Amino acid sequence: MSDQDVLESNEGVGVDEPGLSGRLHRSQVWRSMFRHPQQDTPRGRALQGFSNFFLHVYPVKIPRRVLRNRYSWRLGFISGVLFLILLITGLYLMFVYTPSVGAAYGDMQRLKTGVGFGQLIRNVHRWSAHLMVLVVFLHMVRVFYAGAYKHPREFNWVFGIMLLLLTLAFSFTGYLLPWDQLAYWAVTVGTNLVKYVPLIGNPTQNLLIGGDQIGQSTLLRFYALHVAVLPAALVMILGIHIWRVRKDGFAVRRSNVGAFEEDAVAQPAAAAPAHAAPELYGGRVRLLGVVDRESITAEARPVDDTVFTWPHLVVRHVVVALGTAAVVLALGVAFSAPLRGLANPNVTPEPAKAPWYFAGLQELLSRFDPLVAGILIPAAAVMAFVFLPYLDRNPATEARNRKVAVTLFSILLSLAVVLTVVGTFFRGPGWQWIPPWDHWYVEL
Ligand code: HEM
Structure with a gap:
């Protein structure tokens, strides 16, 4: 039209x-x-x-199953909402933040008293960033278990991995900006990892931090990445990601449609044999003649399993978006974003921890050779994830028919979760084992 x-x-x-x-x-x-x-x-x-314009992002009609929460747990959508909240709160913070070693920390302090809603906006920005890392990761896990990365969505999975890496980069570059001890040392630990890459390690680290040590050039670089390069890249790739979801259709089971074939979508009573008693049809039949029994064929009426996007899905999305905003607002009111002392390269805090999403990596590093733990294992994991849809040739999407892939993925996932929990909650000064109930060394 x-x-x-x-x-x-x-x-x-x-x-x-x-x-x-x-x-x-x-x-x-x-x-x-x-x-x-x-x-x-x-x-x-x-x-x-x-x-x-807004509804155009959606198809006019969607399979009814998309409305069920357990189709996607709305995790992709929630990731998008968190990103939007980050853009809005981040813009506000840009008006009061100077990316300079001399001014950044003071600007952070000024947010508490000298800027309208400054501290609240900072809190919401920080908790949304942490939540986004978590929710994007969970979204990836959901897509895996649903087998939604299989044909025709292979390349959208690859875009998804790019989005996950960009989300991590976003969070990591933002971590430095308050220029306090937490920021300074978390980023020092994180960027030191790069050094272990053979041949290009040192030049890459120099390029990233702009010298031998984290300083003014690093702050400016991280700021430019955080407020310009990464948002532009994420918006572009997210646009393609959503466009592909729209074109490929949602990966739900339907009768004879799409990648997910035949399933138990209930067949209506029309499939009943035509010679059944007239009462079955509400008395709406006429006897036209006497024919051979065989000449009557029963044909199932096509099933319409679709509903209009507006209002069914759109209303659900509005509710989820408001719920997400309410959660981060409540977190922002209840918990203040941390601000330790001014960054000091001469005083190393104990323990110096990387942000929680890299704590698993830090835990690995404490056990293995840095080249193996810091570079080879993460690089192999990222490669395996990028190429997963092309390596996994099994067309089945149900978990029970993908035992090898599901078992391998579950083992990897459990390892990653255990390492992250240990690194975040159970490590103290000197990377010694200290349970959180003895002392809480968690930095967010
Ligand atoms: C910034 C991060 C991301 C955002 C905002 C996002 C957004 C979305 C949205 C809105 C959907 C529609 C279904 C839903 O709500 O769950 C979706 C589907 C999908 N996402 Fe993401 N996504 C992100 C990251 C990822 C990652 C990390 C992966 C995997 C590596 C991924 C892979 C997929 C795939 C394959 C689909 C299609 C599956 C289906 O139709 O059920 N996405 N994404």
């Missing part, structure tokens, strides 16, 4: 509507902004889907 058709279909909008709202809806200004009719009919909803 062309835009012109949509416009024409809008001709009669508000004709029957009395009063001020009718006049408003009939006005040229209104109709130039909202080209679709407001009628709540199947046709009206379809036209709204075609012609509204």
Whole structure:
């Protein structure tokens, strides 16, 4: 349907509507902004889907199963909402932050008293960033167990891995900006890892931190990456990711549609044999003649398992978005983002921990050779994840028919979780084993 058709279909909008709202809806200004009719009919909803910019991201109709929470747990959507919250709060913080070693820490302190809602916005920004790392990771785990990375979504999985790496880079570059002891040493530990890459390790580390030691050049580089390069890259790749989800369709089971074949979508009573008693059809049958029993064939009525996106999915998304915003706001009100003393290269805090999402890596490093633990294992893991859809040739999507892949992935996942929990909660000064109930050395 062309835009012109949509416009024409809008001709009669508000004709029957009395009063001020009718006049408003009939006005040229209104109709130039909202080209679709407001009628709540199947046709009206379809036209709204075609012609509204925001609804256009969605298909007009979706399989009913997409509405179930357990299809995706809305994790991809929640990741997107968190990213939006980060963009908005980050923009606010940009107005008061100077990426200079002399000023950054003071700006952070000023947020507490000298800037309207400054501390709250910083808190929300920080908790949203931590949550985004967690939720994006969980989204990846969900996609894996659902087998949703299989044909035709292989390359969207690869885009997903890029998004995960970008999310980590986002969080890590932001970590340095408060320029306090926590920031300084977490980033020192993190960037020291790069040194272990054979041949290019040292030059890469220099490029990243702009010298031998973290200082003004590092702060400026991390700032530029955090507020310009990474947002631009993430927005671009996220655009392609969502566009592909839209084009490939949601990976839910449907009868004879898409990558997920036949499934137990309930068949309606139409499949009942045609020679069944007339009462079965509500008495709506006529006897037209006497024919051979064999000449009557029972044909199942096609099943329409779709519903309109607007309002069914859109309303759910609005609720989830508001819920996500409420959670990060509550976290921001309840817990303040940490700010330790001013960054001091001469005083190493004990323990100097990397951010929690790299604590598993730090734990590995404490046990193995740095080249193995810091470079070879993470690089192999990233490569295995990137190429997973091409290595896993089994077309089945149900977990029970993918025992090898599911077992391997579950082992890797458990290892990563155990290492992260140990590194985050059970390590103290000198990387000694200290249970969290004896002393809490968790830095967020
Ligand atoms: C910034 C991070 C990300 C955002 C905002 C995001 C967003 C989304 C959204 C909104 C969907 C639609 C279904 C849903 O709500 O779950 C989706 C689907 C998908 N995502 Fe992501 N995603 C991100 C990262 C990832 C990662 C890390 C992976 C995997 C490595 C991934 C792989 C996929 C795949 C394969 C689909 C299609 C599966 C389906 O249709 O059920 N995404 N993503």
